[in-house]
Amino acid sequence: ISLVLPLHYLVPGLITCVTLACSIDYCLFFISRLKDEVTEQKTPMLKAIEISTANAGYSIMTSGIGLALGFLALCIFPIDALLVTGLATCLSIIIIIAINLTIIPTALITFPEFWENSWTRGDCFQGWELPNLIRPEPPASG
Numbered sequence: 753i754s755l756v757l758p759l760h761y762l763v764p765g766l767i768t769c770v771t772l773a774c775s776i777d778y779c780l781f782f783i784s785r786l787k788d789e790v791t792e793q794k795t796p797m798l799k800a801i802e803i804s805t806a807n808a809g810y811s812i813m814t815s816g817i818g819l820a821l822g823f824l825a826l827c828i829f830p831i832d833a834l835l836v837t838g839l840a841t842c843l844s845i846i847i848i849i850a851i852n853l854t855i856i857p858t859a860l861i862t863f864p865e866f867w868e869n870s871w872t873r874g875d876c877f878q879g880w881e882l883p884n885l886i887r888p889e890p891p892a893s894g
Contacts, residue, residue, distance in 0.1 A: 759840075760833035767844050770823075774816065774845060778852040782808045786860065790868060797864040805857045816849035 785808040789800035823845065826838030860867060 758832060758836070760836055762833075763837050763840050766837060767840055770841055771844050771848060774819070774848045775852070778812045778816070778848065779856060781812065782852060782856055786867070797868045798861065801857055801860050801864070805853070809853050812852055813849060816845055816852075820845040820849075 782804060786800055786804040789795045789803050790797060793800070795803065820842045823838050823841040826834045826841075829835070
């Protein structure tokens with residue numbers, strides 16, 4: 753895009769913020785849906801990944817397309833800064849959708865035991881002595 757139109761100085765920062773926010777949000781949504789399938793529905797891991805990709809993938813796709821269309825609406829205005837912002841952000845959101853619907857399920861399928869064991873072991877702090885960080889004990893006077 754920057755080869756065709758002049759890039760406004762705010763565009764890289766905006767793309768960084770939107771990319772990070774959408775990537776984290778969509779990934780957490782996908783992983784939480786997968787965790788629900790594995791722990792509550794007692795679905796085998798590979799089948800749970802397939803179900804989560806279908807269900808969460810639909811939500812990620814519709815949400816991402818709506819967000820991309822919202823940024824693409826900036827192209828209506830005849831201002832180069834808004835045009836570049838809309839095109840660049842729309843393109844980055846489409847890339848995020850593609851990554852979240854392909855790479856995350858692939859990574860989960862590659863290491864299914866890691867994810868399945870991390871959710872079925874129970875409390876990750878079980879058996880650990882955690883320090884009291886809220887109100888520490890006063891030192892003993894002697």
